[in-house]
Amino acid sequence: MQRILVTGASRGIGLELVRRFLDRGDRVVATARKPGAATELNRLAFAHPGRLSVLPLDLAKPHSIDELVRELPLVAESIDVLVNNAGVLPTRERFGALEARHLEETFRVNAMGPVLLTQALAPLFARSGAAKVMNLSSVLGSIAERDAFYTPSYAISKAALNMGxxxxxxxxxxxxxxxxxxxxxxxxxxxxxxxADLSVEESARGLIAVLDRVGPADAGRFLTFEGRELPW
Ligand SMILES: NC(=O)c1ccc[n+]([C@@H]2O[C@H](COP(=O)([O-])OP(=O)(O)OC[C@H]3O[C@@H](n4cnc5c(N)ncnc54)[C@H](OP(=O)(O)O)[C@@H]3O)[C@@H](O)[C@H]2O)c1
Structure with missing residues (x-):
C-alpha cells in the first residue's frame, strides 16, 4: 500500500490513474479545482471508504498550493508518490497572434505549479528512500524533437517543466x-x-508500470509511458 497524491484528477489520465491506484489497494489523495463538481472522483471516494480523499487545488494559484499543504496532514501523514498530472493546452495559437495571458496561464499550471507543489510537499515525502515524483510532461516539450511552430504556450511550459x-x-x-x-x-x-493513439487505460497502465520500476538511478530522466528515453 502506497500513499499517492494525484493532481488534476477530475478527468482524463489523472482520473484513470486514481482508479488504478485504488484498485490495487493504495491510499490516494486526488486534487481537483472544484471537488464538488468532480462527480466521478466523489463516486470513487464513496466506493472506497477511507482510501480516497478529494482536496481542492488550482495550480495556477500559489495560495491554493499553500492551502493544500495546510490541509494535507489531516488526511495523509506522508506521501510515497506525487503525480504532477494536471495540465492545460491552449488551442489554435499561431505565430503573430500569441497572447501573454495564454503563455502565462500555461506556464503557471504546467511548470510553476508542479515545481512549487513538489517543493511544498518535500517535508512530507516518505523517508523510506523510495519516494517518487512523476511529472506528466510531453514530447511536445522536447526541444530536440521540435521541428515546427506548434502549440507554443504548451511546448514552452513543458520544456520548463522538464528543466524543473x-x-x-x-x-x-x-x-x-x-x-x-x-x-x-x-x-x-x-x-x-x-x-489520439491511446485510450486512458493503455496510457495509465504504461505510466504505472514505469512508475513502479523507476528508482534513484532514474532521477532526472525523461521517459515515455513505455519506458523509452526521450531527448530533451
Ligand atoms: N492527452 C494527451 O495526449 C497528452 C499527451 C502528452 C502529455 N499529456 C499530459 O498529461 C497530463 C494529463 O492530460 P489529460 O490528457 O488527462 O488532460 P485533460 O483531460 O485535459 O485533464 C486535465 C486535468 O488538469 C486539470 N487542470 C487544468 N487546469 C488546472 C489548474 N489550473 N489547476 C489544477 N488542475 C488543473 C483539469 O481539471 P478541471 O477538470 O478542473 O479543468 C483536469 O483534471 C497533462 O499534464 C498533459 O499535459 C497529455
Whole structure:
C-alpha cells in the first residue's frame, strides 16, 4: 500500500490513474479545482471508504498550493508518490497572434505549479528512500524533437517543466526521492482529442508500470509511458 497524491484528477489520465491506484489497494489523495463538481472522483471516494480523499487545488494559484499543504496532514501523514498530472493546452495559437495571458496561464499550471507543489510537499515525502515524483510532461516539450511552430504556450511550459524535473531531482536526491518526467503518449482525453493513439487505460497502465520500476538511478530522466528515453 502506497500513499499517492494525484493532481488534476477530475478527468482524463489523472482520473484513470486514481482508479488504478485504488484498485490495487493504495491510499490516494486526488486534487481537483472544484471537488464538488468532480462527480466521478466523489463516486470513487464513496466506493472506497477511507482510501480516497478529494482536496481542492488550482495550480495556477500559489495560495491554493499553500492551502493544500495546510490541509494535507489531516488526511495523509506522508506521501510515497506525487503525480504532477494536471495540465492545460491552449488551442489554435499561431505565430503573430500569441497572447501573454495564454503563455502565462500555461506556464503557471504546467511548470510553476508542479515545481512549487513538489517543493511544498518535500517535508512530507516518505523517508523510506523510495519516494517518487512523476511529472506528466510531453514530447511536445522536447526541444530536440521540435521541428515546427506548434502549440507554443504548451511546448514552452513543458520544456520548463522538464528543466524543473531535472532541478528537483538534484534538490531531492539526498532525501532519496526519485523525480522524473514522463510522456504519456497521445491519449484520447479532452486534451488529446478523439483521434489520439491511446485510450486512458493503455496510457495509465504504461505510466504505472514505469512508475513502479523507476528508482534513484532514474532521477532526472525523461521517459515515455513505455519506458523509452526521450531527448530533451
Ligand atoms: N492527452 C494527451 O495526449 C497528452 C499527451 C502528452 C502529455 N499529456 C499530459 O498529461 C497530463 C494529463 O492530460 P489529460 O490528457 O488527462 O488532460 P485533460 O483531460 O485535459 O485533464 C486535465 C486535468 O488538469 C486539470 N487542470 C487544468 N487546469 C488546472 C489548474 N489550473 N489547476 C489544477 N488542475 C488543473 C483539469 O481539471 P478541471 O477538470 O478542473 O479543468 C483536469 O483534471 C497533462 O499534464 C498533459 O499535459 C497529455
Amino acid at each position: 524535473t531535472r532541478l528537483l531531482a538534484h534538490a531531492l536526491a539526498d532525501q532519496g526521492v526519485t523525480v522524473f518526467a514522463i510522456h504519456p503518449g497521445w491519449v484520447r482525453t479532452d486534451m488529446g482529442g478523439p483521434n
